[in-house]
Amino acid sequence: MAKYKAPLRDMRFVLNEVFEADKLWASMPATAEVTSDLVDAILEEGAKVAENELFPLNRTGDEEGCQFNNGDVKTPEGFKEAFTLLSESGWLGLGGNPEFGGQGMPKMLTVLFEEMLYAANTSFALYPALNSGAALCLDNHATEAMKEQLLPAMYEGRWLGTMCLTEPHSGTDLGLIRTKAEPNEDGSFNITGTKIFITGGEHDLTENIVHLVLAKLPDAPAGSRGISLFMVPKFLINEDGSVGERNPAFCGSIEHKMGIKGSATCVMNFDGAKGWMIGEPNRGLACMFTMMNYERLSIGIQGLGLGEVAYQSAMDFAQERTQSRSPTGAKYPEKSADNILVHPDVRRMALNVRAFNEAGRAFASYVGMQLDMSKYHEDAEVRNKAAALVALLTPVTKSYLTDRGLDCTITAQQIYGGQGYIREWGAEQYVRDARIAQIYEGTNGIQAMDLIGRKVVANNGEYVKLFEADIRAFMAEQADNAFVQPYLTKLDASLQTLSHVTEGVLARAKANPEEMGAAAQDYLDLFGLVTYAYLWARMVAVAAPKAADDSSGFYDAKVKVANYFYARILPKAASLAAQVDAGAETLMAIDEALFYAE
Amino acid sequence: MAKYKAPLRDMRFVLNEVFEADKLWASMPATAEVTSDLVDAILEEGAKVAENELFPLNRTGDEEGCQFNNGDVKTPEGFKEAFTLLSESGWLGLGGNPEFGGQGMPKMLTVLFEEMLYAANTSFALYPALNSGAALCLDNHATEAMKEQLLPAMYEGRWLGTMCLTEPHSGTDLGLIRTKAEPNEDGSFNITGTKIFITGGEHDLTENIVHLVLAKLPDAPAGSRGISLFMVPKFLINEDGSVGERNPAFCGSIEHKMGIKGSATCVMNFDGAKGWMIGEPNRGLACMFTMMNYERLSIGIQGLGLGEVAYQSAMDFAQERTQSRSPTGAKYPEKSADNILVHPDVRRMALNVRAFNEAGRAFASYVGMQLDMSKYHEDAEVRNKAAALVALLTPVTKSYLTDRGLDCTITAQQIYGGQGYIREWGAEQYVRDARIAQIYEGTNGIQAMDLIGRKVVANNGEYVKLFEADIRAFMAEQADNAFVQPYLTKLDASLQTLSHVTEGVLARAKANPEEMGAAAQDYLDLFGLVTYAYLWARMVAVAAPKAADDSSGFYDAKVKVANYFYARILPKAASLAAQVDAGAETLMAIDEALFYAE
Numbered sequence A, B: 001m002a003k004y005k006a007p008l009r010d011m012r013f014v015l016n017e018v019f020e021a022d023k024l025w026a027s028m029p030a031t032a033e034v035t036s037d038l039v040d041a042i043l044e045e046g047a048k049v050a051e052n053e054l055f056p057l058n059r060t061g062d063e064e065g066c067q068f069n070n071g072d073v074k075t076p077e078g079f080k081e082a083f084t085l086l087s088e089s090g091w092l093g094l095g096g097n098p099e100f101g102g103q104g105m106p107k108m109l110t111v112l113f114e115e116m117l118y119a120a121n122t123s124f125a126l127y128p129a130l131n132s133g134a135a136l137c138l139d140n141h142a143t144e145a146m147k148e149q150l151l152p153a154m155y156e157g158r159w160l161g162t163m164c165l166t167e168p169h170s171g172t173d174l175g176l177i178r179t180k181a182e183p184n185e186d187g188s189f190n191i192t193g194t195k196i197f198i199t200g201g202e203h204d205l206t207e208n209i210v211h212l213v214l215a216k217l218p219d220a221p222a223g224s225r226g227i228s229l230f231m232v233p234k235f236l237i238n239e240d241g242s243v244g245e246r247n248p249a250f251c252g253s254i255e256h257k258m259g260i261k262g263s264a265t266c267v268m269n270f271d272g273a274k275g276w277m278i279g280e281p282n283r284g285l286a287c288m289f290t291m292m293n294y295e296r297l298s299i300g301i302q303g304l305g306l307g308e309v310a311y312q313s314a315m316d317f318a319q320e321r322t323q324s325r326s327p328t329g330a331k332y333p334e335k336s337a338d339n340i341l342v343h344p345d346v347r348r349m350a351l352n353v354r355a356f357n358e359a360g361r362a363f364a365s366y367v368g369m370q371l372d373m374s375k376y377h378e379d380a381e382v383r384n385k386a387a388a389l390v391a392l393l394t395p396v397t398k399s400y401l402t403d404r405g406l407d408c409t410i411t412a413q414q415i416y417g418g419q420g421y422i423r424e425w426g427a428e429q430y431v432r433d434a435r436i437a438q439i440y441e442g443t444n445g446i447q448a449m450d451l452i453g454r455k456v457v458a459n460n461g462e463y464v465k466l467f468e469a470d471i472r473a474f475m476a477e478q479a480d481n482a483f484v485q486p487y488l489t490k491l492d493a494s495l496q497t498l499s500h501v502t503e504g505v506l507a508r509a510k511a512n513p514e515e516m517g518a519a520a521q522d523y524l525d526l527f528g529l530v531t532y533a534y535l536w537a538r539m540v541a542v543a544a545p546k547a548a549d550d551s552s553g554f555y556d557a558k559v560k561v562a563n564y565f566y567a568r569i570l571p572k573a574a575s576l577a578a579q580v581d582a583g584a585e586t587l588m589a590i591d592e593a594l595f596y597a598e
Helices: A008-018 A021-027 A036-064 A079-088 A107-120 A122-141 A144-155 A284-320 A344-376 A380-415 A417-421 A427-438 A444-457 A462-477 A482-511 A514-547 A554-569 A572-581 B008-018 B021-026 B036-064 B079-088 B107-120 B122-141 B144-155 B284-320 B344-376 B380-415 B417-421 B427-438 B444-457 B462-477 B482-511 B514-547 B554-568 B572-581
Strands: A067-069 A072-074 A159-164 A180-183 A189-199 A208-215 A228-233 A235-237 A243-246 A249-254 A265-278 B067-069 B072-074 B159-164 B180-183 B189-199 B208-215 B228-233 B235-237 B243-246 B249-254 B265-278
Touching (some): A008 A021, A008 A514, A079 A122, A107 A284, A107 A344, A122 A228, A122 A284, A122 A427, A228 A235, A228 A284, A284 A380, A344 A554, A344 B444, A380 A427, A380 A462, A380 B427, A417 A427, A444 B344, A482 A572, B008 B021, B008 B036, B008 B344, B008 B514, B008 B554, B021 B036, B036 B107, B079 B122, B107 B344, B122 B159, B122 B228, B122 B265, B122 B284, B144 B208, B159 B284, B189 B208, B189 B228, B284 B344, B380 B427, B417 B427, B444 B462, B462 B514, B482 B554, B482 B572, B514 B554
Parallel strands (some): B159 B208
Antiparallel strands (some): A067 A072, A189 A265, A249 A265, B067 B072, B228 B265, B235 B243
């Protein structure tokens, strides 16, 4: 049984109780009118859309998939109607710039709404997710005229944006792209080349599609410093803003994939298509990174959303499923067997999923909060610190949330036993849909390299120290909160482990650059684990004092899931540290040819 | 690119060099005529069948799947022809009892052939795998008459066997089954009930199907002590052994699954079908366990085979794929980018897969060797010790090999980047095909409970001590082998960790039976990890002295993969131990109702 109810209670807890968003919003002029009541009403409405409109199309969309027919792409039955409903209700502009018709809602809200979209229907969610990132990129880097031309239509969902980077021979290494941009006399460019893996490159949801395309000018320097960014619309845009002539930006085929089958993954052939440059010549990659960083957090949230819907669906199954008796004797003697949650190992699986989902939600919100501060705070020092934390944490959100997302969907599937493998139960789709999140938008290996390379070694660990200071400030604040002291002791130990490991990598990387790559994945995992320990401590600090007076059990459960995390998940930190400390030697010793031989 | 070449060099290494199979075979009368030359010739031929006949049908079988039509099941195009070829060449009786036409080859050989089958085509491999287990069960528990009636046809592949246990409400908890067996006056029984998830319950490969069915006699005691086992043929068998009247054992439908789409997973309706009892009344589960234990090792090997083909395919991709430069400067300056294996994190992925595959192959062979000794050795003490090791290790083979199998297919898929998610490249099928192995044949949670409960706590750790003694005997033997000493130091430490953890669980389980379930999964993972450290040390002990004189690099690579395992995988033991030591408390503290609430 597949089930999804947006976890509003937990979302409110994170937003209002853990991070006291109201106080933050009130402190910044740009968000002064945002209140938790307003946000709550938006979340309630968002939940209805996700639960009632998108979730029912999730399995049918997976079964039907997208259909390619002679250049056109048909999305699964019901997607267009649902998309029209979403756009007409204004959901596509939720976080958009109010100057161009967006609603200007803070990121702390939009991360929660995004989680609902991904949980309810990941394939569907990708269309608006790419659009929001493309709009953000335009808002940051396009001319006023181009913003006026595009942003209102994109916020209204009349047009949708895409991101065209990858080419057959060039994925991670964008410096290799071959797509060419030849200047025309009117200031436009003719774009020629083939892009692959383009999400929403073609579809039937909107009257126009706005491609953001990386390409090279005729005189461009080699490598990633010779890449420019172009806006290439599917249909040219008339002066009055209406849709004009077809631009030769055609879909050549769509991919047949393991999952996200309702999301059109397109081969796009640009055959002298007209495009307009965004930002400066040869500086396109920097502009594109505005979009990529947006999408990296978003794709992290894909992992979170799928972990949540997988948990709820598995618990819905578990509630009905009886099998064997509790090891301490029958708990449901009136039934022929006990509910499976009497078994410790089934609880272990459920608690693993839950411990990661709830910490993941807090993590996405924490990063959302830093994004809001980096954008809206009046104090430049606060803005800069928040921006540094965002830079540090973005690869962690993408990689750690999606790795845990796959783990969680797999673990949830395991709770079903045999039914988990059967399509009609839905659990296996979550696994297939979660798998891509570790691959696209920069593989998780690339995220790990970004963390250790650009975000740790490049600034000699300064960003990590900022984050540690944030954690230590919380610990100092909590000196009088007796409830949280046992957790802080362990958190302190895990922070020391992280510091020690960071120092080790910094020292080794100076002597040998291969040490960064060798450390990358395990370092990121350790970083994520310590971050989650921090967030669980923050949640306990709020929840534990309230548990005794709460008949719902919400706070009690929160503390007990935290206990599980600290007792049975956090110990992994020691192993990860040892793995990083082991260094590059055993990785690089083996001759490359011996990998290929029989 | 999907690629499979049977890893014959490594198979020979394990068989002839690590375990010196020749000496063992020569020492036991039943295997005295088996030589490594004979076995090698069989492996060569088996490799040809797997590579040339089965592997080409793997992706097409996945795309086409099985078709259900009004009770009949059509396997994918080419399966029937390949099956006929296999049976006519005698492959189905490779490990069968020579008294009834089997070839009586040792398990140490058949585990290697099974690996090839699963690697080349898991869906296909399941048909003979179930048959071999069913034949083994019959050979152990059926009357001479029934064996004569069935075994020659099953070894020849004219008929195929199945295992019918699960019912919709009864999977793990077989005591709940409702299928009834009513005695007829002629000694047969009428079997009535519905079984689900029956692999090969119906298909077009053979003229008859032999179902082994668990059912309850009218006066059966409740629970698992009231289960009997019946042989229920699809077509009744005439006195001359020919196929007669259709028995009402019909396939009601087939499942639509995440993977193994070429394997027919059937709902079987027994509607008063004629059956014959195997073994004693109400003792059927014990008989069925002969088959289940066989299948558990076999399914473990499914994980291994898929890990191997996933590795080879990923390396085939990596050999062609260039992207970015080595962190220490261009390694292939003549190309536009370096091969991806210059990157430490790509090597980490490749070495992870390889370290588990090679240890897994040694593990399956080690257990195969114990099985052969438990069956054929003349010394009862040796037989008994080997049987105890088999009992101890069977749940580990099933669970650890399949968990690593999924990890390995996922990691291999990641090496492809975006192409890993696209069906035509093949990597994603290995993931989907591997996933079921953790679920069926007793979920991996059940295996973990079997290990900690029946195989550790029930005998107060005696079997574990036997295994430790085996490891310590190897360590003592190697006292003069300087090459292996550094590994033995770490192996000793990890053995001590395992002993300490085992003692802790034994002590806690006495006070609280929930401690077993709470420890189960992490304990099994720790057990598997220490076992692999042992096997890597055994491989190093043989390979390291030969490395200097070997121009092929085989032994050198073996030692270096071992170094990787010891440096970067074995550290996980510390965390697993801490997780087990943390006990049941945090698992059981949370109120069951709070798992279900929003």
